[in-house]
Amino acid sequence: MIDGHCHLLPPHLRVPGSAAWRDPWFSACHGGERPRFASGEDVVKALDQAGLERAVVFGWPFADPGLLREANDYTASEVSRYGRRLIGFATVNPSSATSPAELQRCQGMGLVGVGELNCDAQGFALTWEGGLRSLLKRCEEMNWPVLLHASEPVGHAYSGKGTATPGRLWRLLEPLLQAAPELRLCLAHLGGGLPFYAHMPEVKELCQRLWFDTAAIPFLYTPGAVRVVRELLGPDRVCFGSDFPLLAQGRYRAHLEAMTEPASQWLEPATKSWLGIG
Numbered sequence: 001m002i003d004g005h006c007h008l009l010p011p012h013l014r015v016p017g018s019a020a021w022r023d024p025w026f027s028a029c030h031g032g033e034r035p036r037f038a039s040g041e042d043v044v045k046a047l048d049q050a051g052l053e054r055a056v057v058f059g060w061p062f063a064d065p066g067l068l069r070e071a072n073d074y075t076a077s078e079v080s081r082y083g084r085r086l087i088g089f090a091t092v093n094p095s096s097a098t099s100p101a102e103l104q105r106c107q108g109m110g111l112v113g114v115g116e117l118n119c120d121a122q123g124f125a126l127t128w129e130g131g132l133r134s135l136l137k138r139c140e141e142m143n144w145p146v147l148l149h150a151s152e153p154v155g156h157a158y159s160g161k162g163t164a165t166p167g168r169l170w171r172l173l174e175p176l177l178q179a180a181p182e183l184r185l186c187l188a189h190l191g192g193g194l195p196f197y198a199h200m201p202e203v204k205e206l207c208q209r210l211w212f213d214t215a216a217i218p219f220l221y222t223p224g225a226v227r228v229v230r231e232l233l234g235p236d237r238v239c240f241g242s243d244f245p246l247l248a249q250g251r252y253r254a255h256l257e258a259m260t261e262p263a264s265q266w267l268e269p270a271t272k273s274w275l276g277i278g
């Protein structure tokens with residue numbers, strides 16, 4: 001099985017007081033006593049422990065293109081170190097003029113997708129226009145999968161929650177799926193609950209063209225949540241993602257066991273079809 005959602009951070013950016021901590025979203029999310037950071041080796045060890053084969057790895061959704069570049073360099077170096085075990089994504093800021101060049105540079109370094117993008121962290125408009133539109137159109141042309149952060153409009157507050165809620169996503173996704181029909185877009189964290197509206201036929205139709213990952217759901221939902229999404233959308237729409245190192249893969253056991261069939265039978269094909277691998 002593949003873990004589709006793991007964050008890496010270069011060692012020099014993990015030190016409190018480093019440039020990473022000047023990014024307001026990063027420092028808000030890592031303000032606890034013992035913030036968790038991962039190297040490629042940490043991810044591979046965690047995969048071994050959980051009995052998983054491969055992981056999608058990427059840096060942090062920094063706003064600053066310089067920090068993004070450093071994180072992308074590190075992702076690429078860890079991907080080449082661990083070969084097949086790690087699948088590397090580039091993180092870019094859609095509102096930055098340097099994104100197209102960075103995307104091309106990352107492709108040259110062996111990265112194969114984009115994510116995790118985060119409109120609150122990076123300050124881009126969550127609408128089908130400007131930088132986000134060009135970036136996503138470019139990803140469609142490159143046949144690159146994209147991972148976008150999403151969050152719940154209700155429920156408890158927590159650092160990192162943000163405002164990429166189903167209502168805002170809907171306004172982005174309707175024109176997006178018209179204009180970029182081949183784009184393979186996964187909404188993280190069960191799409192902030194967007195699939196729960198799939199009793200509405202038009203929402204169901206839209207959701208069936210997207211993917212949703214399970215990242216952080218043990219913090220958010222009771223174990224039946226994934227089963228409900230699968231029942232509403234059919235198979236192959238939910239990808240396994242852990243949000244490691246925030247949560248280890250083993251923390252998802254209760255959620256995966258709440259399914260009626262083994263998780264590998266339905267998560268694996270979904271993750272592979274999102275990534276575009278056989």
Ligand SMILES: [Zn+2]
Nearest residue numbers: 116149150188
């Ligand atoms: Zn996220």
